[in-house]
Amino acid sequence: MPDFLDFIKKGQFRITICLSCRKKIWPPSSFCSYCLSKTKFRKIKNAGILREYVYSYKNVDCQKTTFGIIDLSGIVLIGSICDTTVYRGMKVKMTSCGISPDGKVFYHFAPSFENNNMNK
């Protein structure tokens, strides 16, 4: 079975789904935490909802970065958001994911304008 990080290295986000009860298993695991059956990696929709956010100011250049808690079809992730105007309940989509040079998994999100009311 491929590893979650094998997908992330290629910029692909995958979660595990139980082959028996079909539940989403997060964090990824080879076995279902509900019924102990085997799981399989699957893609999920990259669209999510911003539940909470915070601004961070990097020390050197005082550049503002937004980080948020994003609900991605029931999977909760912490990621950066490339927009300065954010709000709770905002629809976002994952634009990229991967592993940074210092070995940390990252997720980037952007506003999903086709679904937000502010674009109507």
Ligand SMILES: [Zn+2]
């Ligand atoms: Zn199961």
